[in-house]
Amino acid sequence: MEFYEGACELKLLQTLEGHTDRVWSLAWNPATGTAETPLVFASCSGDKTVRIWEQNPSPSSSSSSHSSWNCKAVLEDTHTRTVRSCSWSPSGKLLAVASFDATTSIWENVGGDFECVSTLEGHENEVKSVSWNASGTLLATCGRDKSVWIWEAQAGNEFECVSVLQGHSQDVKLVLWHPTLDVLFSCSYDNTVKVWADDDDDWQCVQTLGEPNNGHSSTVWALSFNKTGDKMVTCSDDLTLKIWEMDSTSMQSADGYAPWRHLCTITGYHDRTIFSVHWSSEGIIASGAADDAIRFFVEDKDGLVDGPSYKLLLKEEKAHGMDINSVQWSPGEKRLLASASDDGAVKIWELAS
Amino acid sequence: MVSELINANPIVYEKKERRARSMPTAVEEYAVEAIDQQEVFDILSLQLFWITFTPTVEHCSMATIIGLCLRVKLSRSLPSRYKVDIRVAPGSHASESAVNKQLNDKERVAAALENPNLVDMVDECLAPSYN
Numbered sequence: 001m002e003f004y005e006g007a008c009e010l011k012l013l014q015t016l017e018g019h020t021d022r023v024w025s026l027a028w029n030p031a032t033g034t035a036e037t038p039l040v041f042a043s044c045s046g047d048k049t050v051r052i053w054e055q056n057p058s059p060s061s062s063s064s065s066h067s068s069w070n071c072k073a074v075l076e077d078t079h080t081r082t083v084r085s086c087s088w089s090p091s092g093k094l095l096a097v098a099s100f101d102a103t104t105s106i107w108e109n110v111g112g113d114f115e116c117v118s119t120l121e122g123h124e125n126e127v128k129s130v131s132w133n134a135s136g137t138l139l140a141t142c143g144r145d146k147s148v149w150i151w152e153a154q155a156g157n158e159f160e161c162v163s164v165l166q167g168h169s170q171d172v173k174l175v176l177w178h179p180t181l182d183v184l185f186s187c188s189y190d191n192t193v194k195v196w197a198d199d200d201d202d203w204q205c206v207q208t209l210g211e212p213n214n215g216h217s218s219t220v221w222a223l224s225f226n227k228t229g230d231k232m233v234t235c236s237d238d239l240t241l242k243i244w245e246m247d248s249t250s251m252q253s254a255d256g257y258a259p260w261r262h263l264c265t266i267t268g269y270h271d272r273t274i275f276s277v278h279w280s281s282e283g284i285i286a287s288g289a290a291d292d293a294i295r296f297f298v299e300d301k302d303g304l305v306d307g308p309s310y311k312l313l314l315k316e317e318k319a320h321g322m323d324i325n326s327v328q329w330s331p332g333e334k335r336l337l338a339s340a341s342d343d344g345a346v347k348i349w350e351l352a353s
Numbered sequence: 354m355v356s357e358l359i360n361a362n363p364i365v366y367e368k369k370e371r372r373a374r375s376m377p378t379a380v381e382e383y384a385v386e387a388i389d390q391q392e393v394f395d396i397l398s399l400q401l402f403w404i405t406f407t408p409t410v411e412h413c414s415m416a417t418i419i420g421l422c423l424r425v426k427l428s429r430s431l432p433s434r435y436k437v438d439i440r441v442a443p444g445s446h447a448s449e450s451a452v453n454k455q456l457n458d459k460e461r462v463a464a465a466l467e468n469p470n471l472v473d474m475v476d477e478c479l480a481p482s483y484n
Contacts, residue, residue, distance in 0.1 A: 022463075046463065081467050084460075100464055126464050144464065173460070189458065219458065237458075272436065290436070290459075321434055323459070343433070 003284065003298045003313055008353045010294070010316050013336070016053060016346040018071050021046030023340035025085045025276075025326040031092025033332025040072070041330070041338055042095055043346050044083035050075040050097055050107075052114065053346070069348060073114050078105050085129045085174075089136045094157075096139055098127040104141050106157060117157040122149055122164075126171075133177040133184075138162075140184050142172035148186050148196065150203055163203040167194055174222050179229040183257070187220035193234055197257050206257050209234075209244065214262035216242065224279045231263070233285055235274035241266040241287060241297070243310065266297060266310050272323075278337075280329040284313065284351070286337055288324030293317050294339055296351065320345060363409040402427060402435055407442040416446055420456040421465060422478045 022045060029040040039055040052073040081100035088095055095107040095114070102125050106118040124145040131140050139151040139159065148165040170189035177184055184196040184203075192215060195207040209215045218237035225232045230246045243263040272290035279285050285297040293315055300311040320341035330336040335351045404423055408416045420439045427437050440453045455461055465471050 082463060100467060128460070144461075171461075189454075189461075218454070 003353065005311065005313055008296070008314050008351055010296075010314060011350045011352055013348045013350055014069050016043075016069055016071070016348070017344070018051055018074075019043065019045040019047050019049070019344045019346075021082075021344060022322075022342040023325065023344060023346055024082065026328045026338050026340050026346065027086045027088055027095075028328055028330050028338070029088045029092040030090060030331050031088075033330060033334075039330055039332055039336070040092075041328070042086050042088070043338075043340055044086050044097065045344075046082045048076065048079050048081060048083055048099075050083055050086055050095070072112070075107060075114050075116075078116050079103070081126075084127065087130045087132050087139075089132045090134060091136055094132075094136075096130045096132065098130040098141055098143075100126040102127060102143075104130055104139075106159070108157065118159055120151060120159055120161075122161055123147070128172065129174040129176075131175045131177050131184075133182055134180055135182075138177070138182065140175040140177065140186075142175045142186055144171040146171060146188075148172055148175055148184070148194075150184070150196075162201075165196055165203055165205070167196075167205045167208075168192070173219065176223055176225075179225050179227075181229070185223055185232070187223055187234060189219045191216050191218055191220060191236075191238075193220055193223060195260065207259055209260060209262070214242070214265070216240065219273075221273070221275045222277050224277050224285075226279045226283065227281045231279075232260070233277050233279055235277040235287060237273045239267070239270045239272070239274065241270075241274065241277060241285070241310075243308070264308055264310065269295060269297075269312055269315075275324065276326045276328075278328050280335070282335070284329075284335075285310065286327045286329065288319075288327035288339055290323040292320050292322060292324060292341075294319040294324060294327060294337070294349070314351070316349075319349075320347065359413060359415070360409045366407075400434075400436065402431070402437045404437065404439045405442050406439070407445045411445060411447045413446065416441055416448075416452050417455055418471075418474060418478070420452065421462065421471075422475050424456065424462060425466070425475050426479055 023043050027042050032040045042050050042052050044050045051071050053069050054072045056068050079099035079101050083099050085098040097105045102123050104120040105116050107114045108117045123143045126144040127141050128143050142148045146168050150163040151159040152162045168188040168190050172186050172188045175186045187193045192208050192210040194205050197206045216236040216238050220236045223234040232244050234242045242265050244260045245263045246258045247261050248258045270289050274287050274289045276288040287295045295315045296313040297310045298313050300309045320343050322342035324341050326340040328338050337349045339347045439456045
């Protein structure tokens with residue numbers, strides 16, 4: 001699908017209030033957004049809670065402006081400090097929640113009620129991110145103690161730590177599994193992205209994407225994969241987005257791991273730290289930054305002569321009253337984006353063309 | 354906390370003279386305070402506060418706590434929409450880039466401000482003194 005500058009419009013559908021402190025991150029339930037199941041997402045906050053939001057099935061018309069969102073549940077009284085990140089299992093039944101209180105809690109949706117069924121302890125201090133792998137068998141966490149932990153899900157909601165990965169020299173900001181492969185990516189305050197793969201039950205760092213190989217020159221805050229998983233985008237305090245490509249032509253390593261290489265850098269668009277980036281299934285990259293703006297980028301098909309490049313499709317100034325910490329595209333057919341901010345609000349947008 | 358002074362003979366910088374503000378003369382319920390033009394200009398012209406401070410010695414172990422105090426003081430005093438960048442003066446600290454990076458990483462600042470001991474220390478530093 002082709003996108004043209006000026007042909008798209010961002011519409012604010014609803015502003016969701018409820019959190020009493022900054023909202024750090026968002027996660028859409030991947031098993032929702034079908035004809036039978038309304039969209040659901042979770043938001044987590046410095047107010048130590050997670051809120052679960054559900055879309056009301058629009059009763060009469062097909063127009064999305066009639067749909068509205070309600071807070072279905074508040075997960076509270078479990079974490080004693082900021083809840084920094086959350087991640088749904090692929091089935092949408094479990095929600096993993098990472099907190100500055102050094103623990104990660106696992107919540108199960110039992111008939112609409114959320115119960116804390118497990119608590120993962122091990123990190124020395126703040127846990128900053130949590131991510132499920134594609135099959136829901138592995139969970140990764142990372143934190144200020146510079147380590148990345150891999151946990152195996154077992155019967156009866158038990159989780160066993162299978163590996164503690166040291167390699168980053170500073171706190172690890174985010175972990176994310178590849179959308180199809182059991183390969184883990186972590187980004188850090190040490191300005192690098194590290195790639196971790198399993199070699200005969202022994203997890204190790206197989207690649208480091210840093211400044212020497214066209215990587216970032218300051219903290220890497222987040223990353224996201226395209227639909228097929230052969231490209232990823234990273235965002236940083238160095239005010240750039242970088243696109244990376246899996247080099248599947250040079251399968252040099254014996255274990256079949258394909259290394260990643262820098263493809264291009266999107267620079268000159270952001271004025272302050274870029275905290276969040278998310279690649280939609282249609283190929284639109286959304287970014288959320290500390291300048292309160294949301295931007296959308298698409299591949300520039302005209303510029304192929306000089307190699308791949310990306311162009312700004314749309315910029316929403318003052319999307320929030322303060323820093324934007326998270327932008328996430330919804331599953332399902334509608335082009336919906338949720339954004340979370342230091343202003344305590346979550347906003348639902350529709351990118352219409 | 355250190356018991357003795359790190360730098361017994363610091364350079365003491367002169368403070369800028371306080372600007373006179375227009376004050377209402379009578380305390381009336383409906384008294385209208387004249388708009389201080391300079392004050393309005395100050396607020397409107399700035400979206401971003403760029404703070405630079407100079408530690409007394411280049412190995413000052415208090416540099417990050419001083420920076421944190423500045424950040425907390427400003428966040429308590431300013432409307433939330435303002436952006437604040439805090440740095441040590443170029444060349445003034447041995448770990449300049451590390452201190453600057455830490456002071457401007459809001460996740461680290463947020464985590465630090467959930468530490469009660471650190472918050473107590475910041476509050477102590479920010480407590481008014483009248484000597």
